[in-house]
Amino acid sequence: MSDNAAWKTITRGVLEIIEEDDLRRKLAKGTPLNIKLGIDPTSPDVHLGFTVVMRKLRQFQDLGHRVILIVGDYTATVGDPSGKNKTRPILTHEEVLKNAETYKQQFFKIVDPAKTSVVYNGEWFSKLTFTGVTNLMSQITVAQMLERDDFQKRYRGGQPISLHEFLYPMMQAYDSVMIDADVELGGMDQKFNVLRGRELQRGLGKEPQVGLFLPILLGTDGKEKMSKSLGNYIGVNEPPQDMFHKLYSLPDALVESYFQLLTDIPLESIQAKLAEVASGKTNPNVLKEELARDIVTQYHGADAAEKAAVQEKKIHSGEALPENIPVLKVAAGEHWIPELIVKAGLAKSNGEGRRLIENGGVTFDDAKVSDPKAKAMVAGTHLLKCGKRSFVRVEVG
């Protein structure tokens, strides 16, 4: 790959590089660089939001560089305050180690394990003495610490800031020192911490790392960042059909950023297609299908993607039912429909089941159910549908 093409790959989707010249200089050396990613394994379910940074790591690897994954077993017990308006709950050491394993498993779906070193920062923090901590913290002042946007907001907004949270940025910086990081990746919310690493390295007479900042991927709701707790995520372990459906139903406004951050499709070609959509020449669903296919292929292979695409179309045209419809086994005889809905997990309570019926979203064997008191005669196999995409097969068993 030419230097120019390599630069293009590295900077794709990147919001900010501090400093760009430093990065060019490091790359020009022609030797493998240490690309750092620190993780705080609090939620082990990896979704597409995390893959933005993982894909970037992979791109560095493909250019011959080395990834150093720092598992923050010590930092996690402090809890990163970045982007939070609250103090994080502190994890136990055991939880962290367990989460880290799950995380790694998913991490290596994208990142090449052969070019990765995994390090736990407890390796050095467990040996750091109180004097060591004091020295580390003497490298920063309270005023500097409070420059950080989220600390400032919390401080002004009357939200609590625990003093131990001040340790976090310095610990992250110390990690960079210990592994001689050349480049550290992170979201914009990591800017302060990454810069602390730069300063600390410089202060200790080392070559400062470069910060490479990537955008935060928005979730399927198109509003908030993708996160499990908000339920707007697409997990990398999700079945192809679900993944396809979520991508295909993405809000239009997100399509461009998803292409940019989650695929390798050349940006020029994406721009061209978006222009066609804007002019009304192309239906947006054509683009979304391409996006969905590409991403599903990455995790499940081309065959699965093709199958999911065909299936998705059939479902929407009413020609077919999704595969893998859950089956609910019940005794033969009459069953109150709201109860069946609850048993099938489509509603949380009988009351909610009734309401679904009252709202006209329920069919049993393609017949609309309109009476909340209705009972269904179960003898053999039946199809219960709540809303457009929730199906359950009800069988005697």
Place this chain on the structure above:
RNA sequence: GGGUGGGUGCCCGAGUGGUUAAUGGGGGUGGACUGUAAAUCCACUGGCUAUGCCUACGGCGGUUCGAAACCGCCCCCACCCA
């Protein structure tokens, strides 16, 4: 240690003795429309096979025919002063 303001349903937030699961908004779910999305419109949004019963407004007691609201104690949060 002293002072002030708070703790209400998934979230925010009204409410300050009286039929009422408790205004409003957000979010969510279902329906119509559509391109699958967005926007818009409608409905629903504590539990219970229910014209009724139960649970709920930080906790525990109390006053009252009746309290989320009044009183007492306690717990928690924020801010200000030390």
